[in-house]
Amino acid sequence: MLYRVEGIVIRSMDYGEGNKIITLLTKTNGKLGVMVRGAKKVKSRHASLAQPFTYGEFVFFRNKGLGNLNHGEILESHHLLREQLDLSAYAAYMAELTDKTLQEDESGELLFEQLKAGFMAMQEDKDPQIISHLYEMRILDAAGYSPEFEFCVNCSSEQGPFRLSPHAGGVLCTRCARNDAGAIPMSEGAYKLLRLFSRMDLRRLGAIQVKPETKKELKKMMRELMDVHIGIPLKSRAFLDQMDKFSLE
Known part of the structure; x- marks a missing residue:
């Protein structure tokens, strides 16, 4: 059967002497694997279609x-995401996260639109760390683990200040947090951003600037949420951690 789909290359691997197998996140057919024959050859007309992102x-x-690729047309190469180390690292993390959490042929239209918007936002010089956290929220949504930030998940109190409880799946009020040793204190700025992230569509992301100390908080909290509810080890995340370590030295 012949398929024609819009897709984003979320994984590309060599196969044999001259071929590549790409994994596409598509708008209409979820996640698909496609053989691109001759993609490793210098004069291949399909080589650029097999590039990540x-x-x-x-x-x-x-x-x-x-599938076996017959024809294709590049709509956006996202070459900047491959050429700049920091952008490449964050794009690879978002792509691998998608690949590992979405099953073959599982509906992925929402994630497709969010990943597409996230990659475009990074090319427009918006903060890649913030974009990755927004995308992590969409992954949590898709997996059925949307955190609750509006009220205490234990007693339903709307009275802050709150702490984040990854295991409880949201925030706890001061009283309930006493019974959760893993509850994480949050600054007011970090809490407001988490609430914003939980409902923001990446297609509507404007200019956003976040203080370094707040970004550090956000990273810690999003890591905890992802580890508790997704729990998949990713090579790309380990590389991001190495980059952060070297930037602090």
């Missing part, structure tokens, strides 16, 4: 299993 239209034949 490429957004394009892909035409391929597929019965069961892998």
